[in-house]
Amino acid sequence: MSAHESMEQADQAKEASGENKRIALLIAIIALCLALSETLGKGAQTESITKNVEASNLWAFFQAKSIRRTTVQTAAEEMKVYSGLLTEDSLKAAAAKQLEDWTKTAARYRSEPETNEGTEQLAERAKHAEEERDLFTARLHHYELASAAFQIAIVLASAAIITSMMALAGVAGLLTAAGIVLTALGLFAPHAVHLL
Numbered sequence: 001m002s003a004h005e006s007m008e009q010a011d012q013a014k015e016a017s018g019e020n021k022r023i024a025l026l027i028a029i030i031a032l033c034l035a036l037s038e039t040l041g042k043g044a045q046t047e048s049i050t051k052n053v054e055a056s057n058l059w060a061f062f063q064a065k066s067i068r069r070t071t072v073q074t075a076a077e078e079m080k081v082y083s084g085l086l087t088e089d090s091l092k093a094a095a096a097k098q099l100e101d102w103t104k105t106a107a108r109y110r111s112e113p114e115t116n117e118g119t120e121q122l123a124e125r126a127k128h129a130e131e132e133r134d135l136f137t138a139r140l141h142h143y144e145l146a147s148a149a150f151q152i153a154i155v156l157a158s159a160a161i162i163t164s165m166m167a168l169a170g171v172a173g174l175l176t177a178a179g180i181v182l183t184a185l186g187l188f189a190p191h192a193v194h195l196l
Contacts, residue, residue, distance in 0.1 A: 020161050023169050027157045030176050034150035037183050041143030044136045044186070051133035058126035065119045069109035076102040135190060142186030142193075149179035 076099055083095035112118035116125065153175035160168035185193055 019164075019166065023157050023161050026169060026172065026176075027154055030150050030153045030157065030172065030179075033176060033179055033183070034147060034154070037143050037146040037150060037179065040183065040186065041140055041147060044140040044143060048133050048136035048140055051129050051136060055126050055129035055133060058122050058129060061117070062119055062122040062126060065109050065117070065122060069106050069119065072102045072106045072109065076106065138190035138194075139186040142182050142190055146179040146182035146186065149175045149182065153179065 079095055079099045079102065083092055083099065086092045086095060108118065110118055111120045113121065153172040156168045156175065157172035160166060160172065
């Protein structure tokens with residue numbers, strides 16, 4: 001081997017080493033983006049599950065209040081019929097008092113703004129929890145797709161080091177940019193693009 005060939009090989013090795021360092025830096029940046037996307041995804045997943053449980057609990061409470069209201073209304077209707085059959089004034093007065101109490105109770109079960117636990121308020125709260133669940137679920141989908149893009153980018157960048165095919169590093173860079181866009185969409189506009 002001549003001195004000239006030896007210098008050329010040294011230059012090529014130096015150039016490859018520089019490219020490998022740049023790709024290694026790219027991999028480190030992609031790994032950072034992946035870690036952020038995964039962390040945001042886990043947070044969104046937890047919030048989505050929490051809001052789903054909250055909505056389910058509120059709907060169960062709504063159903064219980066509706067059953068109670070229906071039971072009290074049925075009892076009030078029966079009392080109306082029964083009080084028409086009464087002849088004693090004291091019994092009629094007691095029946096009227098009970099009918100009034102049941103009517104108030106049924107109205108309270110329907111709307112109870114002071115405690116926010118009437119069926120109207122419970123339905124509103126449950127719908128709000130469902131909207132929040134849907135928001136976090138949309139975010140989760142964006143973060144998951146971003147994570148997939150970052151993972152594929154890491155594989156392609158690693159393959160670029162092994163094969164010296166710089167086109168793979170370019171594709172890895174494009175996938176990284178796509179992952180960053182998806183993460184940003186998840187953060188700031190999860191309903192702007194419907195992905196899943």
